[in-house]
Amino acid sequence: MARYVAGRVVQAVVVLWAAFTLTFAILYLLPSDPMELQLAAAGVQPDSLTPDQLAAMKHRFGLDQSMWAQYWQHLTGVLHGDFGTSLSQQVPVSDLITERIDGTLLLSVTAAVLSLIAGSALAYLATFARWNPLRVFLTRLPALGASFPQFFVALFLIQFFSFQLGWFPATGTEGARSLVMPVVTISVLASSVLAQVLVKSFDETLRQPYIATARAKGLSRSAVHLRHAFRNAALPAMTILGVLVGLTVTSSIVVETVFTREGVGKLAQEAVLSQDVPVVLAVVTVAAAMFVLVNLIVDLLYPLLDPRISHTRGRVRPAPEVVTST
Amino acid sequence: MTLVDIKGLDVGYVRHRRVRPAVAGLDLTVEAGEVVAIVGESGSGKTTTANAIIGLLPPNGRITAGSAVVDGVETAGASERTLRRLRGSVVGLIPQDPMVGLNPTQRVGHQIAEAVRLRGITGAAVPAEVLRFLEQAGVPDPELRARQYPHELSxxxxxxxxxxxxxxxxxxxIIADEPTSALDVTVQKRILDHLGGLVREQGISLVIITHDLAVAADRADRIVVMRDGRLVEQGDPATIVSAPRESYTRRLTAATPRLAPRFDVRDQAVPEPILTLTEVSKTFAGNDLRRGARGFNALDKVSVTVPRGRTHALVGESGCGKTTTLRIALGLETATSGSVVLDGDEIVGRSWNQLRPLRRKAQLVHQDPFATLDPKFTVGQSITEPLVSFRIGNRRSRQERARELLDQVQLPTSYLDRLPTELSGGQRQRVAIARALALRPDLIMLDEPVSALDVLVQEQILQLLTDLQAALGLSYLFVSHDLAVVAEVAHTVSVMSHGKVVEHGPVAEVFTSPRSPxxxxxxxxxxxRRVVDAA
Structure with a gap:
């Protein structure tokens, strides 16, 4: 068990490092001069500076060093929680992120939890329904939900629930009511994706012989569905939990922009537009860390839910049928 | 007292809005305490009949006519609630494949407790009941087994x-669905003996669903032969086996393999070997979860020789190492020590690329004809794939060869464009054999090639293999757990147990005067036994 955990942790760290390195390489290779961008942001014409002044500034930000040196500097910085200074806003990137991460985390976690509940419930009902038209409708519903673009769902919600009914505010970060529509927007997509996978997994599980065994015992349909099918069907779907959380994080970029919420998603969108390299690098690293963390949790939960994984070790091995020679 | 009374029963499956009949006009009774065997090939309606009795027809299954009264309750057209009261408490089911019949994420004891609780027993009495039934079923150390998960059990x-x-x-x-198909003969015998004793002791009726007339004859009070959804004939085992009225029953009886060695090579000179395994040992690393122990010894100094143009069989229970031996002989697994010589070439220690040319000499036919063919490949594509892989011939010559091969395995050439789903199990196995023949190998390794097939189909495939051997001078390494099948095809045999060869020699000698227990x-x-004795 300890080896399993250690292996997963090492794997998570390697993935995180790879994500950071890849992002750094892509941003470094962008065909633009970060110094010029920074000067433009400060309202200074690069031409008005002497080459010496420029060189001095580059030196101050470490931009005159080799790619490797810069990479090393960034990497060690990140390990100490220092993501450098924003080029456009001239403040430490870590401050920018910590300021906004609460809102985004709240949004993502709420959306992930809602998606989990809604997606599971939908898949459960779709496979449990016995009236065929209802069954078909519920089975097809996730495909519909997954095919609407998020900005469209968001605009529809704003139009209907804010402008017409006035139930929820269309924009803003204040209060629980401002959270409802962004969360729903993200959940429509995320729960649909989950439900699609779960329905398929349920159908597969319900065809297994042990379901017939359970029914032959005389158990009711709901007992078979809940006690025997659900857990087994959920196991293959667990792998997409990581993807699902990743989805809620990326969705926050669209959703925070449409609903003008302050958050990391909006920060990322602005940073990309202004080519604020340290901020983009930091946001990607933080998102990757979340993604890796969730996947790690899923991996560590697996053995608890599926006894077949690393359960036998150190226990009695299956006894072969005793052969009595006569 | 009549427990099951089926009259004029029609059952069909709805597919594309049409009802396809699976059972037609069936009359069947089961008396209290009686053991009835329903015998038939796949598609004969025997499993449908069993499912109708226990009220477990699949969602598209319909009882279209007739009646099926179980313990005084009419099940035709009955509500789910009525059927549920029958399940478990009136009719119990032992499913076909024990490997997949238990919920993998629940402890064994818990799964038995569910059935106990349905009888209204609660609280502290439940665990005691669970242990009692495990004990009754012949599970040693029931306290431990109840706490374990299914994958921890053999x-x-x-x-x-x-x-x-x-x-x-x-x-x-109790309905036992194909109780002999998934486990070793020795294990099955012990379990069926035990079950037979239990039902007689407790006065429970037993319905055995099987394709194997021999199993039915050994254990039933009455045999019911079914074909194409209809009852062909029924009677006590002695009559069915020795004096069947219907020609179909006669064919079934004739096709049942009996332990009569077909080839006797005791006095003949042994041809040169095509494959020689000398003192092959194999140790698996300890990360095998099912086996658990570290350094599992799969093979211990196994020596096997396949003479050219002959069939050598490897027999033994599952886990005895016969499949590992076959995989090492094919070079799919590396031996820890020992030597494997194929047609004069040592293959142990060769790399994948060095081994590749030798693959033309030895080919493999798998056990499961349903899994061995790529479902997206047509028959023609499957057969010509080895030729494409070794860049033999061009498109036209490969097509020509494919037709020739289909001819050899006695399939019409029109099958070239068919997909595996359109073929029966026996036809698929023929395609698999044709594919193995494509490279004109000297040796074919057959891994339980007929154990997934019905008796009549099994007989045809065994005949085909024998004919091909005579026509093409092939050598076979034939792996099987079924000695009766081995007696039909093999010249020589090695009996394996726990990774060792315990006995070897001509089939005619080993099977008639076995030396090893x-x-x-x-x-x-x-x-x-009853079939053999009656014949």
Whole structure:
């Protein structure tokens, strides 16, 4: 068990490092001069500076060093929680992120939890329904939900629930009511994706012989569905939990922009537009860390839910049928 | 007292808005305490009949006419609630494959407890009941087994756990669906003997669903032969086996393999070997979860020789190392020590690329004809793939060869464009054999090639293999757990047990005067004593 955990942790760290390195390489290779961008942001014409002044500034930000040196500097910085200074806003990137991460985390976690509940419930009902038209409708519903673009769902919600009914505010970060529509927007997509996978997994599980065994015992349909099918069907779907959380994080970029919420998603969108390299690098690293963390949790939960994984070790091995020679 | 009374029963499956009949005009009764065997090939409607009795027809299954009264309750057109009251408490089911019949994420004891609780027993009495039924089913160390998960149990123990579940509902009737198909003969014999004793002791009726007339003849009070959804004939085993009225029953009886060695090579000179395994040992690393232990010794100094143009069989229980031996002989697995010489070339220690040219000399036919063919490949594509892989010939010559091969395995050439789903199990196995023949190998390794097939189809495939051997001078390494099948095709045999060869020699000698207790036990476990005695 300890080896399993250690292996997963090492794997998570390697993935995180790879994500950071890849992002750094892509941003470094962008065909633009970060110094010029920074000067433009400060309202200074690069031409008005002497080459010496420029060189001095580059030196101050470490931009005159080799790619490797810069990479090393960034990497060690990140390990100490220092993501450098924003080029456009001239403040430490870590401050920018910590300021906004609460809102985004709240949004993502709420959306992930809602998606989990809604997606599971939908898949459960779709496979449990016995009236065929209802069954078909519920089975097809996730495909519909997954095919609407998020900005469209968001605009529809704003139009209907804010402008017409006035139930929820269309924009803003204040209060629980401002959270409802962004969360729903993200959940429509995320729960649909989950439900699609779960329905398929349920159908597969319900065809297994042990379901017939359970029914032959005389158990009711709901007992078979809940006690025997659900857990087994959920196991293959667990792998997409990581993807699902990743989805809620990326969705926050669209959703925070449409609903003008302050958050990391909006920060990322602005940073990309202004080519604020340290901020983009930091946001990607933080998102990757979340993604890796969730996947790690899923991996560590697996053995608890599926006894077949690393359960036998150190226990009695299956006894072969005793052969009595006569 | 009549427990099951079926009259004029029609059952069909709805597909594309049309009802395809699976059972037609069936009349069948099961008396209290009686053991009835329903015998038939796949598609004969025997499983549909069983499902109708227990009220477990699939969603598209319909009882279209007739009646099926179980313990005084009409099940045709009955509500789910009515059927549920029958399941478990009146009719218990022992499913076909014990490896997949238990919920993998629930402890064994819990799964039995569910059945116990349905009888209204609660609280502290439940665990005691669970242990009692595990004990009754013949599970040693029931306290430990109840706490374990299904994957921690061997196939035989899982089968016993399933029997415990069926018993836990205290049913009046138990249906055993194909109880001999998934486990070793020796294990099955012990389990069926035990089950037979239990039902007679407790006065439970038993319905055995099987394709194997021999199994039915050994255990049933009455045999019901079914074909194409209809009852062909029924009667007591002695009559069915020795004096069948219908020609179909006669064919079934004739096709049942019996332990009569077909080839006797005792006095003949042994041809040069095509394959020689000398003192091959194999140790698996300890990360095998099912086996658990570190450094599992799969093979211990196994020596096997396949003479050219002959069939050498490897027999033994599952886990005895016969499949590992075959995989090492093919170079798919590397031996820890020892030597494997194929047609004069040593293959142990060769790299994948060095081994590749030798693959033309030895080919493999798998056990499961349903999994061995790529479902997206047409028959023609499957057969010509080895030729494409070794860049032999061009498109036209390959097509020509494919037609020739289909001809050799006695399939019409029009099958070239068919997909595996359009073929029966026997036809698929023929395609697999054709594919193995494509490279004109000298040696074909057959891994349980007929154990997934019905008796009549099995007989045809065995005949085909024998004919091909005579026509093409092929050598076979034939792996099987079924000694009766081996007697039909093999010249020589090695009996394996726990990774060792315990006995080897000509089939005619080993099977008639076995020296090893392992061999004797395998022979004793073969069903069909009554068939053999009657013939």
């Amino acid at each position: 196939g035989g123990l899982r089968q016993r756990a399933l029997i415990a579940i069926a018993l836990a509902g205290r049913p009046k009737l 392992w061999t004797r036990e395998l022979i004793d476990a073969i069903p069909g």
